[in-house]
Amino acid sequence: MQTPIIRARNVTKNYGKTPVLRNIDLTVNEGEFTAIMGPSGSGKSTLMNVLSTIDRVTGGEVWLGQQSLLSLGKKELRRFRQERMGFIFQDYNLLDTLTVQENILLPLSLRGFKTDEMKKRLHPLVEALQLGAILDRYPAGISGGQKQRTASARALITNPAVVFADEPTGALDSRSATELLEEMAGMNGRFGTTILMVTHDPYAASYCNRVIFLRDGAIVNELYAGDQSRKSFFDRILESQSLLGGGRV
Amino acid sequence: MSLLQLTLRGANRNIRLYAIYLFAMIAGVVIHFTFSSLMYNEDILNVLRNSDMFRQGVTIASIAISLFIILFILYANSFFMRQRKKEIGMYLLLGMSERQVTRMLFYETVILSVLSLVSGILLGGLLSKWFGMLLMKLMQYDQSVSLSFKAGAVGTTAAVVAAIILIIWLQNLITVHRVQLVELFHARSIMEKPIRTSAIPALLAIILLIQAYVLIVLGRESIVWKEYGLFSMTAVSVGIIAGTWLFFRQFTGWILARLGKLPRYHEGNTVLWTSSLRFQARSNALNLTFITLFSSALILLTSFVAINYSVQFSATEKNLPNDIAFETLDGETDSKLDALIRGFEKEHPVLDYRVLHTLKADAVSDREIAFQGEEQFLEGLLLVPWSTFKEFEQLRGHPEPSELSGNETIALSAGIDIPLVHPAGSQPVFQIQVGSAPLTLSIKEQLDYSLLGWRTTIDDSMSSKAAVLVIADDAYASLRPSAGEQTFQIYTIEDAGNAEELSRQVQLLFYSAAPEGYYSSFADVYSKQIESSSLLLFSGAFLAVIALFALASVIYFRQLREATDAMTQFDTLRKLGIRSGQVKAVIRKQLLFVFAPPLVLGLLNSWLIIDSYMLSTLQDYPQLTSIVIGSMAVYFVIYVMLYFSSASVYERIVSRKL
Numbered sequence: 037m038q039t040p041i042i043r044a045r046n047v048t049k050n051y052g053k054t055p056v057l058r059n060i061d062l063t064v065n066e067g068e069f070t071a072i073m074g075p076s077g078s079g080k081s082t083l084m085n086v087l088s089t090i091d092r093v094t095g096g097e098v099w100l101g102q103q104s105l106l107s108l109g110k111k112e113l114r115r116f117r118q119e120r121m122g123f124i125f126q127d128y129n130l131l132d133t134l135t136v137q138e139n140i141l142l143p144l145s146l147r148g149f150k151t152d153e154m155k156k157r158l159h160p161l162v163e164a165l166q167l168g169a170i171l172d173r174y175p176a177g178i179s180g181g182q183k184q185r186t187a188s189a190r191a192l193i194t195n196p197a198v199v200f201a202d203e204p205t206g207a208l209d210s211r212s213a214t215e216l217l218e219e220m221a222g223m224n225g226r227f228g229t230t231i232l233m234v235t236h237d238p239y240a241a242s243y244c245n246r247v248i249f250l251r252d253g254a255i256v257n258e259l260y261a262g263d264q265s266r267k268s269f270f271d272r273i274l275e276s277q278s279l280l281g282g283g284r285v
Numbered sequence: 286m287s288l289l290q291l292t293l294r295g296a297n298r299n300i301r302l303y304a305i306y307l308f309a310m311i312a313g314v315v316i317h318f319t320f321s322s323l324m325y326n327e328d329i330l331n332v333l334r335n336s337d338m339f340r341q342g343v344t345i346a347s348i349a350i351s352l353f354i355i356l357f358i359l360y361a362n363s364f365f366m367r368q369r370k371k372e373i374g375m376y377l378l379l380g381m382s383e384r385q386v387t388r389m390l391f392y393e394t395v396i397l398s399v400l401s402l403v404s405g406i407l408l409g410g411l412l413s414k415w416f417g418m419l420l421m422k423l424m425q426y427d428q429s430v431s432l433s434f435k436a437g438a439v440g441t442t443a444a445v446v447a448a449i450i451l452i453i454w455l456q457n458l459i460t461v462h463r464v465q466l467v468e469l470f471h472a473r474s475i476m477e478k479p480i481r482t483s484a485i486p487a488l489l490a491i492i493l494l495i496q497a498y499v500l501i502v503l504g505r506e507s508i509v510w511k512e513y514g515l516f517s518m519t520a521v522s523v524g525i526i527a528g529t530w531l532f533f534r535q536f537t538g539w540i541l542a543r544l545g546k547l548p549r550y551h552e553g554n555t556v557l558w559t560s561s562l563r564f565q566a567r568s569n570a571l572n573l574t575f576i577t578l579f580s581s582a583l584i585l586l587t588s589f590v591a592i593n594y595s596v597q598f599s600a601t602e603k604n605l606p607n608d609i610a611f612e613t614l615d616g617e618t619d620s621k622l623d624a625l626i627r628g629f630e631k632e633h634p635v636l637d638y639r640v641l642h643t644l645k646a647d648a649v650s651d652r653e654i655a656f657q658g659e660e661q662f663l664e665g666l667l668l669v670p671w672s673t674f675k676e677f678e679q680l681r682g683h684p685e686p687s688e689l690s691g692n693e694t695i696a697l698s699a700g701i702d703i704p705l706v707h708p709a710g711s712q713p714v715f716q717i718q719v720g721s722a723p724l725t726l727s728i729k730e731q732l733d734y735s736l737l738g739w740r741t742t743i744d745d746s747m748s749s750k751a752a753v754l755v756i757a758d759d760a761y762a763s764l765r766p767s768a769g770e771q772t773f774q775i776y777t778i779e780d781a782g783n784a785e786e787l788s789r790q791v792q793l794l795f796y797s798a799a800p801e802g803y804y805s806s807f808a809d810v811y812s813k814q815i816e817s818s819s820l821l822l823f824s825g826a827f828l829a830v831i832a833l834f835a836l837a838s839v840i841y842f843r844q845l846r847e848a849t850d851a852m853t854q855f856d857t858l859r860k861l862g863i864r865s866g867q868v869k870a871v872i873r874k875q876l877l878f879v880f881a882p883p884l885v886l887g888l889l890n891s892w893l894i895i896d897s898y899m900l901s902t903l904q905d906y907p908q909l910t911s912i913v914i915g916s917m918a919v920y921f922v923i924y925v926m927l928y929f930s931s932a933s934v935y936e937r938i939v940s941r942k943l
Contacts, residue, residue: 090466111382118380129375129469143379 038065041197041230042087047096049082056082058253069224069231071241074250080234081202088121088200089113122191124201128183130175137171140189161189165219181212201233205240217243238277242270249280256280307397309361309838313354314405315412316831318442320347322413325435329417332428335813339820346824350831351445355452357835362453364842366460373461374469383461390457394450402446410434423819487539490531497524501893506703529577529886534570554867558875572843573883576836580887583832587916588895590825592909597818601811605738608781611795611804613772618798622791626776629787637777643667644768649716655696655728662752666717667771669736669753670761677736694726695755699735706730720767741809784808837927844931848938855939872935880928888917
């Protein structure tokens with residue numbers, strides 16, 4: 037039985053008078069690794085922002101678990117984000133002044149965790165994301181791929197209900213991107229982490245279980261990986277993309 | 286990790302960014318402490334003749350300086366916070382509350398402030414010794430100034446730093462509450478829109494500026510200023526301020542747009558250096574307007590204090606031409622006074638003594654016809670024969686005055702803005718009464734000249750002077766029998782500038798015999814005058830240095846920011862194969878376009894104002910023009926240096942690998 041973790045009903049979002057999202061209905065189940073794709077300006081980042089409480093909807097409603105996000109105040113939203121969500125950004129947003137380990141542990145430090153508990157949570161992540169060798173280094177001295185793995189570890193260390201990833205491979209070379217995607221897929225498989233990722237890269241999307249296509253602020257198609265190989269899922273995504281956007285991303 | 290630890294870690298790693306900020310804070314403290322410790326330094330206070338005035342002057346100057354420093358630190362902090370927006374956003378996203386983030390920034394501010402307070406006071410103490418000695422030298426006192434850290438000076442400096450902490454806290458509070466988490470995501474990179482320009486507002490900018498300049502050049506004597514003074518004043522201020530702003534917002538953009546239409550626009554690097562400027566017009570306009578107006582004010586201030594200091598010696602001499610002069614009383618008092626003066630044989634031997642003969646008269650016409658600002662003159666009129674006037678002119682080494690005939694007169698209207706010579710036929714008529722006989726004089730000249738200077742008393746000087754008319758010798762001779770005569774005792778003594786003690790004793794005796802009589806002494810004014818104008822020069826120069834410092838940092842911080850924003854663009858250009866020499870040329874041209882107009886406009890504004898309002902009324906001092914040009918040249922050189930250093934900072938930043 038699948039448990040829905042994110043539910044969006046009839047969500048709309050306008051910037052001024054320009055509609056960016058139109059009547060979006062979407063359910064993301066626990067343990068899903070979902071990609072949101074679409075040409076630029078299709079509203080994919082905005083959709084992620086409203087689902088992750090970074091931005092407010094203009095109309096409609098969003099639930100995370102049993103909690104309606106509309107009813108939460110600023111303070112509660114902050115607590116909610118801190119406890120239930122993790123974020124990965126295209127440009128990492130690591131704090132240059134902290135080491136890799138400090139960056140990863142920062143969310144826990146801010147919540148007043150004890151050292152033992154921090155170490156306990158750090159260990160499996162470090163292993164899964166191969167960060168052991170660089171824990172004491174500063175962000176300025178490590179590669180883009182390593183930075184994004186650090187950022188992923190920081191997003192995961194709080195055991196969030198959902199991880200939101202905004203073009204996580206956008207700034208990486210193809211090898212680092214592949215490594216990261218494999219690790220994300222691995223996390224998803226191993227820990228059952230729910231991941232919602234915005235991307236315009238069909239290759240990155242092919243690592244997901246499910247791909248949602250957006251155009252002009254509306255969901256226009258949806259694909260499930262099912263049991264097919266990653267390669268054939270990739271082909272289907274490409275095919276679907278070319279049908280929708282004429283290959284324009 | 287506690288907030289404090291997080292703060293310390295941040296400071297430790299971000300050392301470069303913090304260093305600029307810390308430097309700004311320390312500089313502020315040093316300047317403030319240096320200045321306020323002068324106010325409390327006993328060595329200085331003891332030697333001053335008018336220490337109340339000194340305290341007052343320094344207090345006003347130090348308030349101005351504090352305001353400057355606060356503004357300057359606010360600017361530095363806003364730059365600092367802008368650089369850290371993402372960091373703050375990240376803290377908020379990871380669950381810190383706005384209050385916690387603000388508290389963390391507050392710790393930071395307190396640490397930085399305490400650091401700069403301590404080091405600034407130590408440095409400032411040293412500097413204040415040197416500045417104190419410089420001040421003493423300007424005032425021509427031979428006094429050494431000892432190193433001191435007075436509680437009062439430390440207290441006021443600490444108070445200013447406390448005010449800075451409070452204001453920064455408020456500023457940070459606002460900034461933190463304004464941080465939008467959406468900015469963390471790549472999807473929302475906000476780009477300034479290029480400004481829409483058109484010919485009409487661009488032209489309006491030029492018209493506004495030109496009308497202001499024309500009004501200034503017309504000068505105070507022209508009809509527009511005399512009849513419509515308030516209107517002209519408004520037109521000039523609005524013209525310069527609005528004109529400058531429109532110039533940067535519209536005119537420069539319009540020029541750039543015109544450049545884009547040139548047939549050869551795509552050749553060379555014109556595209557590169559003009560394109561990004563188009564996007565900056567909006568944010569640049571205010572900044573460059575500020576730089577222009579600020580630099581005009583800066584040059585005006587420097588020129589004013591320098592002129593004030595350099596004319597004070599000769600101006601005092603001009604306004605108080607006689608070392609000691611007083612009206613003749615009775616024989617007994619006069620000989621007592623004479624004995625008293627000659628009693629100072631050692632310090633101030635009498636070099637010259639003479640008696641000035643005049644006739645008393647009263648004005649029938651409005652005195653303003655002959656004496657500009659007539660309320661500043663003593664009641665009644667004094668008539669002097671031309672030959673006596675000539676004798677005094679020779680004594681003072683001036684050229685021979687023009688001759689008078691019939692009822693012509695020369696009015697000695699000391700302090701008149703522009704001396705006037707009235708050609709025969711259009712000479713103003715001035716009616717007076719001598720004894721009981723009316724007399725009609727025609728004014729040939731109105732000179733800025735004192736035969737008998739300002740009346741001085743112990744605590745008041747320069748409130749009234751004698752109104753003297755020079756008339757032809759024949760006229761004088763014929764009036765003499767029927768008129769009341771008034772004579773004056775005039776002494777020239779050695780080292781008159783320091784004859785305060787002599788003057789104090791003489792006037793004590795004089796005023797006890799004739800409380801309302803005329804007494805004038807050079808020394809009374811000279812010592813106060815030199816103190817006040819030295820102080821003005823000193824504070825003015827001090828302010829100018831700070832202002833220049835603030836100006837430099839506004840420019841510097843702005844270039845740092847713009848270069849940081851342009852990094853990706855230049856990275857792309859490098860990938861497209863631009864050579865580093867080309868990068869340099871593009872940056873130089875781009876910055877020249879930003880830097881040159883404020884310099885030109887600023888110099889133009891200040892030169893026109895100084896030339897029409899200061900130099901024209903001080904035509905007797907040709908050396909002033911070189912003082913003004915000198916201070917403009919200094920400003921020019923510093924500004925050009927700023928340009929080159931900004932360009933090199935810019936280059937360094939954009940050539941960093943991403």
